[in-house]
Amino acid sequence: MARYARVKGSIALITLTNPPVNALSAAVRRGIMESVSRALKDEQVKAVVFCGENEKFCGGADIKEFSGSMSGPPLVPLIHSIEAGEKPMVAAIEGVALGGGLELALGCHYRVANTKACLGLPEVTLGLLPAAGGTQRLPRLIGIPAALELITTGRHVSAQEALQLGIVDQVAQGSAVQAAMELALSVIGQPLNPRRLSLRAPVWAPDVDGVCDAALAQVKQRSRGAMAPVACVQAVRAAAMLPYSKGMERERQLMDTLFRSGQAQAMQYAFFAQRNAGKWSLPNGSQWNNTRARDVQRAGVIGLGTMGRGIAVSLVKAGISVVAIETDAKQLESGKKAVTAMLQRDAQRRGVSPPLHLLTFTLSFHQLRDVDLVIEAVFEDMNLKKRVFSDLCKVLRANSLICTNTSGLNVDELAAVTDRQPLVVGMHFFAPAHVMKLLEVVYGARSSPEAVATAMALGKRIEKVCVAVGNCSGFVGNRMLKLYLDQSVYMLEEGATPEQVDQALEEFGFAMGIFKVSDLSGLDVGWRVRKASGLIGPDVDPVKPSRWRLGRRYCPLPDMLCQQGRFGQKTGRGWYLYDSPGSKEAKSDPEIQTFLEDYRRKYGIIPRRITSQEVIERCAFALANEGFRILEDRIAASPEDIDVIYLFGYGWPRHRGGPMFYASQVGLSVVLEKLEHYHRIHPDVPSLEPSRLLRRLVAEGSPPIQQWKSHIKNLRSHL
Numbered sequence: 001m002a003r004y005a006r007v008k009g010s011i012a013l014i015t016l017t018n019p020p021v022n023a024l025s026a027a028v029r030r031g032i033m034e035s036v037s038r039a040l041k042d043e044q045v046k047a048v049v050f051c052g053e054n055e056k057f058c059g060g061a062d063i064k065e066f067s068g069s070m071s072g073p074p075l076v077p078l079i080h081s082i083e084a085g086e087k088p089m090v091a092a093i094e095g096v097a098l099g100g101g102l103e104l105a106l107g108c109h110y111r112v113a114n115t116k117a118c119l120g121l122p123e124v125t126l127g128l129l130p131a132a133g134g135t136q137r138l139p140r141l142i143g144i145p146a147a148l149e150l151i152t153t154g155r156h157v158s159a160q161e162a163l164q165l166g167i168v169d170q171v172a173q174g175s176a177v178q179a180a181m182e183l184a185l186s187v188i189g190q191p192l193n194p195r196r197l198s199l200r201a202p203v204w205a206p207d208v209d210g211v212c213d214a215a216l217a218q219v220k221q222r223s224r225g226a227m228a229p230v231a232c233v234q235a236v237r238a239a240a241m242l243p244y245s246k247g248m249e250r251e252r253q254l255m256d257t258l259f260r261s262g263q264a265q266a267m268q269y270a271f272f273a274q275r276n277a278g279k280w281s282l283p284n285g286s287q288w289n290n291t292r293a294r295d296v297q298r299a300g301v302i303g304l305g306t307m308g309r310g311i312a313v314s315l316v317k318a319g320i321s322v323v324a325i326e327t328d329a330k331q332l333e334s335g336k337k338a339v340t341a342m343l344q345r346d347a348q349r350r351g352v353s354p355p356l357h358l359l360t361f362t363l364s365f366h367q368l369r370d371v372d373l374v375i376e377a378v379f380e381d382m383n384l385k386k387r388v389f390s391d392l393c394k395v396l397r398a399n400s401l402i403c404t405n406t407s408g409l410n411v412d413e414l415a416a417v418t419d420r421q422p423l424v425v426g427m428h429f430f431a432p433a434h435v436m437k438l439l440e441v442v443y444g445a446r447s448s449p450e451a452v453a454t455a456m457a458l459g460k461r462i463e464k465v466c467v468a469v470g471n472c473s474g475f476v477g478n479r480m481l482k483l484y485l486d487q488s489v490y491m492l493e494e495g496a497t498p499e500q501v502d503q504a505l506e507e508f509g510f511a512m513g514i515f516k517v518s519d520l521s522g523l524d525v526g527w528r529v530r531k532a533s534g535l536i537g538p539d540v541d542p543v544k545p546s547r548w549r550l551g552r553r554y555c556p557l558p559d560m561l562c563q564q565g566r567f568g569q570k571t572g573r574g575w576y577l578y579d580s581p582g583s584k585e586a587k588s589d590p591e592i593q594t595f596l597e598d599y600r601r602k603y604g605i606i607p608r609r610i611t612s613q614e615v616i617e618r619c620a621f622a623l624a625n626e627g628f629r630i631l632e633d634r635i636a637a638s639p640e641d642i643d644v645i646y647l648f649g650y651g652w653p654r655h656r657g658g659p660m661f662y663a664s665q666v667g668l669s670v671v672l673e674k675l676e677h678y679h680r681i682h683p684d685v686p687s688l689e690p691s692r693l694l695r696r697l698v699a700e701g702s703p704p705i706q707q708w709k710s711h712i713k714n715l716r717s718h719l
């Protein structure tokens, strides 16, 4: 779908019309092809302007088409025909020009953007490369180093930056379409060859080979096994070394390999999963499009520890007034300093003034009387939180929402102490809360759909990726994490070292292995939770603590580390050794090796070699298995929601899609077989027993993940 109109007597205006982002579907490509041919044939037409409907130029290829059989006119020859056209072609870029959209603009002879436009080649984030000439034309326009940076990161640039880089010729203050038409009229009759990027040599740079080698080393280090960034460098290198036609061939070969790869499928799945998470639904049928969220203008934040500070910063940055409360004057002062400094740093980076006027710091709960919503972020202690909740009810308006930032406590139990159970929800932020993208919005048994809608909308406003989840211990993320942690420490008992486990996980694609992450978050956090849950108590033998608790296998290694004061980075010692408390570089600690050897001797465990494959299988399949149980229990509405939680909150590598997607990609019957195998060897670990849902899905022929939701609905009645 492309609309053709002749305007100003001699301009053909071709408008891409495919809402919401004018993606280049087969119909759009056909529409462009027909319109270009019409414009070239029409003698009245002297120049052509391309634009997108609703002030959005084009969001790129239609990603939905990638999973089907591609039909319609291919993009490469289409863009070539635009570039080769004997009339000036001008792209009028408003809103977005991304991926194939920018490549279409690069095929034009001129580009005009309006001030709000954003441009980029984000294909790498979908496991692909810009294969409609983007890797060959962009370096010819802006040079190899700048093109490498943009293509390997997929970063979007503003119109202003695009002008500085030379991607656009002009930035219009008003309508880009008007400005493009004026430009088009002014260039009629001028030679077009100098404007055809395919005819240019890449902008010269000294030591291109060295630049490409450095970029390759950087992406390999950063992308941890992701293929696309490496292929992007190879394609840009081809632009530097080969004639245009040969470079295009190389671009196509590399794209063919990526396009067929499981990584591209995983990343495209992740793209849609992230967007689908916003389309939440509750078991009672309420959902995102039938429930209104309340407007939140003023919010309270209770507790200015690490979490409260990050939450306050996120809210204020989104323009929400915040009343920040502490109970102790010293804490309040240090919280105030930290929040102010974070906002100042952020504002400085963005060249704006910090919105400090939106903040009130106080010791008095009474200042909360006219807030729309409160986020409680006090210490993770049920009794303390209950006290705060009942105190809040005394001062808040009757219709204010109360949200708890808990990482796993029972939201219903907390709601029960209030006078407003329908207005209570969990908002589980991840540390640091102003940085981490994930927000689990936890609905309790009596939470109203309106409260859920409000928390989800608020989360979106503060730029979080929000997932609505049911109430259970640990919700989705931490409930699954527990089993992943369990497997990791069991493998230490059986013969592995923290380094081996972490290395396997990092090679799989995690930015950090589980033991490094534990050191970063602090081992004392889990220790406190285990104490509170009764797993650690006075009856535990301090010399030889039991490896069997509450009827199942238990690994006391993390407790033993905590007893030695090894809390991780903060104490300079944890699973690893650090130069000093607070330093970040993890080093192997020979003491840990000796400690593990002594431990195994004490319990009569004969160590064995644990392969990387076993590490991945036991960690990833334990996660997925619990994910299936979470789906059975309706704690998550879909496997996509679980994957989004792992992608945005737990560092799961995007090119592996998420634990549920990974299980589907490996094959459900393989996952089932492996879990049966590991459960046979470890019958004292009930979580390794394959879930009923996994068995059922395998029995139903292992449907693709997109179909699980409907299978789950049918299966629930049988379970």
Ligand SMILES: CCCCCC/C=C/CC(=O)SCCNC(=O)CCNC(=O)[C@H](O)C(C)(C)COP(=O)(O)OP(=O)(O)OC[C@H]1O[C@@H](n2cnc3c(N)ncnc32)[C@H](O)[C@@H]1OP(=O)(O)O
Pocket (backbone or CB within 6 Å): 020, 021, 023, 059, 060, 061, 062, 063, 064, 075, 076, 096, 098, 099, 100, 101, 122, 123, 126, 128, 129, 130, 131, 132, 255, 256, 259, 272, 275, 276
């Ligand atoms: C061998 C093959 C040769 C092929 C050669 C050509 C190859 C070209 C490669 C490409 O062009 S790949 C695509 C590159 N483009 C992108 O990656 C952009 C993706 N989109 C976005 O980043 C964002 O959506 C946006 C455009 C910045 C808009 O963000 P906003 O927050 O405003 O809205 P969203 O909620 O993200 O999206 C709204 C709606 O639109 C759907 N959508 C967005 N982009 C596409 C797309 N390119 N294709 C299909 N659908 C798209 C998105 O899924 C949302 O849909 P919903 O149903 O409303 O959830």
